[in-house]
Amino acid sequence: MDELQLRVEQLQSLYRLCHQLTNVMFHPIHIVRLDERSLNIFILAGQDEGIELEIKPDNSIEP
Numbered sequence: 001m002d003e004l005q006l007r008v009e010q011l012q013s014l015y016r017l018c019h020q021l022t023n024v025m026f027h028p029i030h031i032v033r034l035d036e037r038s039l040n041i042f043i044l045a046g047q048d049e050g051i052e053l054e055i056k057p058d059n060s061i062e063p
Helices: 003-024
Strands: 029-034 041-045 051-055
Touching (some): 003 029
C-alpha cells in the first residue's frame, strides 16, 4: 500500500470521527491539526476540551 492510500484512509477516519463526535455524541470540536513532524492528525473535542484523539498515518487511533 502506498503513502497516498494511507493518507486517504487517515482522512476517512478523520471524517468518521468528526461525524461521530458532532452528529452522534453532540460534542463540539475545538481543534483539528496535522502534526507535520509525525504526520498524526490531532483532534481536541468535548464540552470541556476533554477528548483528545490522534489518527496516526497507519490509520490507528490513539486516545
